[in-house]
Amino acid sequence: MIKESIFSFLKIRKVLIIIFTGIVVIFGILFYLYDIPFDAIIYGCELSFVWCAVCLFIDFYKYYKRHKLLHINREQFFDDAEQLPEHMDIIEYDYQELAKELYQAKQELISKNRIAKKELLDYYGMWVHQIKTPIAALDILLQNTERMLYQLDEKEMMQKAISVSDMKMELFKIEQYVEMALNYLRVEDISSDLVFKKHELDDMVRQVIRKYAKIFISKKIKIDFKPTKACIVTDEKWFIFVLEQIISNALKYIKKGQIFIYMKEKSLVIKDTGIGIPAEDLPRIFEKGFTGYNGRENKKSTGIGLYLCKNIMDKLQWNITVDSEVGSGTKIYLTKM
Known part of the structure; x- marks a missing residue:
């Protein structure tokens, strides 16, 4: 993580480093042209680079600390964008505002999906309970048909009995499929x-x-x-x-x-x-x-x-x-x- 952070930090600060180095070189050349002792120029350049290194180190420490905070708590920030650390510049502020807008859009989408799922469950639940009514009615009709069989002669009764038996078997299958549909909807949240x-x-x-x-x-x-x-x-x-x-x-x-x-x-x-x-x-x-x-x-x-x-x-x-x-x-x- 540190190695990646150093490369990233230097990439961000490269323009400032180039500008600072250029200024030091320009002043060094000017001092040399005005016959200022070479040792003094070298000493001044060294002090300037040391000061630059100290400033960069302090800046990198803050950068790395912030990066580590975001990396460790990324899941927490993902769940609540309002908890993002305070912005350090206008660009970071823009990114944070964009992240908050995306987070808000995500929450709205989750809410809509939750409502849609509830409506779907309610609809299928209602459908399953409604379809049970004609199934029950069909079952009663079959029972009445069975009673009527006893009023027929033996041959007719055997033919009708087979037909009724087949219908009852199909009715049983319908009940099973309906029950499976209802349980399929409930299984994800049966706790x-x-x-x-x-x-x-x-x-x-x-x-x-x-x-x-x-x-x-x-x-x-x-x-x-x-x-x-x-x-x-x-x-x-x-x-x-x-x-x-x-x-x-x-x-x-x-x-x-x-x-x-x-x-x-x-x-x-x-x-x-x-x-x-x-x-x-x-x-x-x-x-x-x-x-x-x-x-x-x-x-x-x-x-x-x-x-x-x-x-x-x-x-x-x-x-x-x-x-x-x-x-x-x-x-x-x-x-x-």
Whole structure:
């Protein structure tokens, strides 16, 4: 820092140094022409250069001290331009005024972005809650349709039942996507929404299994859940959301087979016998928007689910890791930090 400061200082003061040197040389020549003793001229020049060196040293010390102050506190000044040290000349004053104007513009831009983000969150929050109304209405209509099936003969009833079942499955998917959209908006700022309490891990797993029971049945996929008898401190809503995303992904990419849920050492393991994840995709599966080979091949992935899981687990102070092999399936480990 000192070396750079010296070069910078000399560059700024070079004009004054040249002028001073020129004046000393001119007076030296004049004195010589007027027959003033050469020793006296040399002595006068030496005293002049010593005085110049002392003045430059004092000036450099102030310059370096000011530079060091700005360098050390640059982050503080960046956050509040009003705290800049007092200006030493008109040019520095102009720069400080420019910095303050830029700082003010930055604050206004941040404020506008914050307002815009809040408006966006409010809008999507309202949209999610509004779309739940027709979903609920559709669910009621489907229930009424199911009741009407009993008034039909057996053949017609079977045809209509299949149709109703398909509609209910699509309705369930809509609800899942809506829930993911809402949680995607909230995930960046869920700290204020977290409520840590003691919860039975088995109860949370069973809630998720019950929620996806119809899909398990329709796809004829078995679930092998071994009770963990574990009690954990976490936020129930967000932990269940992570479990739902993992189970949903497993069901999405499994054609036939089984899903296993069990405890291994201190980790909750969710294992499936699905298509597996290619080794080259594993390092990036938690990246936002990354769908990988499976997502591109099947066109079923948004690249958001595991990204949300990773973010939520970090905030809940849990680790989420994945082990997978193509054709054999995937294991997901949830481990308390």
